[in-house]
Amino acid sequence: MKIFPIVILFFMLMNCQEGENYYSLDDYSKVKKIDSHVHLVTDRRDFMEKAGKDNFQIVNVSLETKNGWDEVHRKYTYGQLQQEMFPNKVATITSFSVEDWEDENWQNNVIQWLDSCFQEGVVGVKVWKNIGMVAKDGAGKMFMIDDAKFDPIFKFIKDQGKTLLGHLGEPKNCWLPLEEMTTNNDKKYFKKHPEYHMYQFPDLPSYEDQISARDRMLEKNPDLRFVGAHMGSLEWSVDELAKTLDRFPNMAVGLAARMGQIFYQTAENREKVRDFFMAYQDRILYATDLGDGGKGSQEDLYSGMDENWRRDWQYFTTDDDMESDLIDSPFQGLKLPASVVDKIFYHNAIHWFGIEK
């Protein structure tokens, strides 16, 4: 008779431990997800058709690289087209140009353009690394994101209840020689784009300059909802990222194109990375930087989508031993509770970009 309470206690403890639910690989297409950083610059439907089957909605991100307003308008137009073709599945982030920075009407022009985008349901605005790495003022001086000329624009974005998405600076690897970079994706990217490989340009702003300009901008705009793309360029250390998130409560980060750095840190110290995802489960948005520029075969497009989306699902939901060509070491999946996966893969994007469900 005495054994019964112990047995009951044992099962109670078991239940406590198993109070968390976990997803499996099979749940991949059953669970609603959002990829919060995608670039669709095409009228073809292929990407969104597969996304629908895989239960992904997307946030489609427009940006200015170096072709000014023409590029901004062109990318935005494709974004609107995708949103019309797939209502409630595509949310749009617009951007603005700094090519006419010296024009005395620049601020008004930007605000008018953003206003017209917001009236069409756009959820946010992206600023890109050209600010701080490429664009120069009339005197030939590079300007940074904390420049006072941006103040009224960021205030307008905040007043309209929209979100600023910032790809500012680059991964820390960008300031290292190729052979010292931690991830294969960075080695590949900076080999292909030497113009952005800052190690080769010691006279341009440093990694620390980029981060402190971003932080000064956030200090000036505490009420602006800010999503730091690419892990807020603090992809190399979850400890450093945690400090920044503590300092700026209105900041979240997206994971786009930085899974390599997450895997790298996981290979070194999985518990630390898992603790970070648990502690900041409300501040992290799943994202890839996948896209479709309308070129290439559907087969290649779909294999790239599967490679990223299914790999990341496995990493976050299971504790499988994994390998990825992004890094050279094996690592183990985080197996986050389903409730946390739901936030990172869905609810956080809804919240931080104010997406209507």
Ligand SMILES: [Zn+2]
């Ligand atoms: Zn991107």
